[in-house]
Amino acid sequence: MIVWLALAPLLLLTAHTAVNALLLRRPHRDAITGERVAVLLPLRDEAGRVAPCLESLLAQRGVPDLTVHILDDASTDGTADVVRTITAGDERVRLLTGAAPPAGWLGKPNACRQLADDAADADVLVFVDADVVLEPDAIAGAAGLLRRAGVTLLSPYPRIVGAGRLVQPLLQWSWLTFLPLRGMERSPRPSLAAAGGQWLVLDRAGYQRAGGHAAVRDDVLEDIGLARAVKRSGGRIALADGSRLATCHMYGSWRELTDGYGKSLWASFGSAFGAAAVVVLLLLLYAVPVLFLVSPWWDVALAACLLGVTGRVISAVATGGRAVPDAFTHPLSIVLFGWLVARSFHRRRRNLLTWRGRAL
Template sequence: MIGLIALLPWLALAAHAAVNAVLLRRPPRGATTAERVAVLLPLRDEAHRVTPCLRALLAQTGVARLEVIALDDGSSDGTAEVVRAVAGDRIRLLTGAAPPPGWLGKPYACAQLADAAGDADVLVFVDADVVLAPDAVAGAVAALRAAEAQLLSPYPRITGAGRLVQPLLQWSWLTFLPLRAMERSSRPSLAAAGGQWLVADRAGYQRAGGHAAVRGEVLEDIALARAVKRAGGRIALADGSRLADCRMYASWRELSDGYAKSLWASFGSPAGAATVVLLLTLLYVAPPVAAAGFLAAGRPHAALWCGCAYLSGVAGRAVSAAATGGRIWPDPLAHPLSIVAFAALVGRSFVRRRRGLLSWRGRPLIGDLS
């Protein structure tokens, strides 16, 4: 009985992930909308991968009034030429201005795109590494309206490098974030979003201050979600894995650099980061290590309970994968290694921040280094 009681935290977290997986919003297939929709595509040195994204945007169906606007944000690799070659005049291509003081590059690019969207009812922000299904935009708009939200974040299916680490994003909010309570709550701190694909009600976006409200934020997606809440709006998460693929990183080096630029901003402080990493380590790394130690010490009963804690973590990871288009097997078995890799990336991010080495696409990142 004592062992079962001790196991309750792991069972509760796995059960919470399962409940969230059932409640998770899923954009409908084959939807249609008569609303005016602007798809907004910020681009900086994306010539090597933007073509599939462009072709997918040109193939959208179910949206009666759709405009696709791309912004070349100072690319040096011929991104604008690729856009013209693939899309011709079917996509409006803007030349972005350099970010003013206090602005980071992506928020300023998105702000320019939003300004160019005219009288669109819905703004759909998409990154160049996202490939949408033909009915994705219409489905996302339908999900936004069904949720009665001002900002919807449909998470795409993540592909590419980083099988150990990338699935932790969806797993973390399915495991620890009460989705329906988050939607109902007005607390800005209770928010999550993924910037690869964001769908915003234009009026709600403007009430929140748009990207000007998050001009200097490295994690502008989460900051925008919080701004929407502060303005009295509602946000929602959705599983977009049936409607979109996102190949974020092609190599572990790219992933490491990408995480380094932003992980430090996810926790509020080094102490907050240390607390989160310690908690995750105790929950998901310690049990299999302890199980091995107890077995070696000839204590199979204790090893059994530790093994059950480990398997509960594996079950939660598998539930998350099933709900978000990830690998159900065998990747969840390596969940403890995922936590160790994540901890290393967190440490690297803080080290690089302290040393003033953070940059992205050739631009330094603004941040208080105190």
């Protein structure tokens, strides 16, 4: 009986995943907004992959008052030339040449600040990364959901494609499993916040009250930092499933993925102790049961493994991911995640963290 009771935490977490999946907000298709919307796109050495993103932005519908502000952040690969070629003649587009980050600023917050300043008359700000491709009604749908939900910041999470199928799905699974989505929306606590910087939608006035990107000028996880700044200023935030309206090709190879996770995972837990506690808990819940499949408690271990897989299946179905066979690799995914966390802390202690050619 005691052994079977050990399944209670897993059962509760899987049930929580299911509840969150049912409550998950989603932008409407075929939406129309009359607000002034500014899409803000920071670019640094993105010549090889920005074209689909740009083409999708120019194809947006349902937003009569749309402007697209693009900042070339000291690219050396001809990114600005690609932008000019694709957007030539479109009066909605403004291409800026970025200024170098001032002392104390990281590159992306500095780029986003300049873009927001250039879109001073917009009602809604939409930050998009170069690896995101939007469906034609994505911007209108997200702007409409921002207003329906009554929030200052909306994070519609795109469908993740590309390398990293063993690790990437853990992003959506983690907040569906461990984060009370409606509680996060209602709670004023800045610590209870999540966001994905690939696609962020903000009320302009609320963004300014929160201090804009100046409030997160040196934050490696500027997306989560901005969500917390919004809460500190009295605003509200929400996560949404944007998988039907957007895809994000985050990493093209395992090397890119490890570098990307390496630069930021150390900042995700508050401290090394917090990171160790989270990793140990995840391993105990989702990886260790595999070791007991050949023990006298094999039936309990199998039930534990299946609960973990069930949570991943629910997450995949809710967020446009692939359930089979990916969900059955969940124990291995957790082990790899633990390794990535340890690697991130190791590289930070040795001052080896860089991104886009800049030291962090």
